[in-house]
Amino acid sequence: MQYKEYNDNELLYYVKESNEEASEIIFKKYEPLIISLAKKMYPYCKNNGLEMSDLIQEGRMGLNKAINHYEESKENLFYTFARKCIERMMLSLVVSSSRQKHKILNESLSLEFTEEEGLGNLEAIISDSSYNPEEKILTIENEKEFMEKIKDILTDTESKVFDLKLSGFNYKEIASILDKSPKSIDNTLQRIKGKIKKILNS
Numbered sequence: 387m388q389y390k391e392y393n394d395n396e397l398l399y400y401v402k403e404s405n406e407e408a409s410e411i412i413f414k415k416y417e418p419l420i421i422s423l424a425k426k427m428y429p430y431c432k433n434n435g436l437e438m439s440d441l442i443q444e445g446r447m448g449l450n451k452a453i454n455h456y457e458e459s460k461e462n463l464f465y466t467f468a469r470k471c472i473e474r475m476m477l478s479l480v481v482s483s484s485r486q487k488h489k490i491l492n493e494s495l496s497l498e499f500t501e502e503e504g505l506g507n508l509e510a511i512i513s514d515s516s517y518n519p520e521e522k523i524l525t526i527e528n529e530k531e532f533m534e535k536i537k538d539i540l541t542d543t544e545s546k547v548f549d550l551k552l553s554g555f556n557y558k559e560i561a562s563i564l565d566k567s568p569k570s571i572d573n574t575l576q577r578i579k580g581k582i583k584k585i586l587n588s
Contacts, residue, residue, distance in 0.1 A: 394464040401453055413449065420445035420472055427476050427563055430555065434483035441476050448475030470542070477546055477563075484553035532585075539581050547574045 392400075392411075400408030424441035431441070452471035456464055537545055543564075550560045557571045564571070 395458055398453065398456060398458075398464065409453075412453065413446065416449050416468060416472075419469065420449065423469075423473055423476055426565075427480055430559060430563055431480045431483050434480075436479065436483050441479065444475045444479045445472045448472035451475070474542075474546075477549065480563075481549045481553045484555070535585050536578075536582060539585070540578065544574055544578050544581075547571060548578055551575065 392408075394412070397408050397412045397415075401412060420442055424438055424445055427441055428436075428438050448471040449468055452464070452468040455471075456467050458464075536548065540548055546564060547560055550563060551557075555563070557575065558568050560566075561568045561571045566574075
């Protein structure tokens with residue numbers, strides 16, 4: 387069995403039929419993508435105790451997740467879904483390793499977006515005479531609840547940008563990691579800012 391002779395949906399069918407050869411083929415087929423994404427992200431986490439092999443392993447886990455959860459009738463192409471799962475798993479690893487050097491509570495509540503990026507901290511962004519944002523934040527039961535409220539209203543891209551920003555990456559680094567332009571990341575941060583303001587106003 388050669389993977390070039392089968393499309394992804396055919397391979398997935400065989401995988402679900404417990405065909406081990408099909409499973410090996412699809413992993414071999416997507417290994418170059420996993421390695422490519424790992425190489426792209428590695429420069430941003432090599433000082434946090436991660437090795438290239440850690441990212442690759444995480445990418446394989448993401449591919450396995452894609453294989454198990456892909457539904458042809460509901461999703462786009464398997465490649466698109468698989469890339470999303472692989473990238474999300476790697477990003478989660480990068481974020482978790484980076485946060486070892488950052489106190490997430492302080493970062494999540496201050497959201498110290500720099501003025502260079504066109505953003506001030508959360509308090510400066512949304513402060514006005516009608517309410518005190520800091521007091522609003524303190525009324526939320528805990529950090530986890532606050533973060534969940536934010537993540538619930540973010541798109542997938544916004545969520546990735548938000549996680550990376552809280553982990554200490556600047557907008558240019560985020561742009562490089564996500565293959566976006568710095569302007570695109572800046573616009574995404576602006577949207578996130580607006581959504582956070584809505585949470586605090588609710």
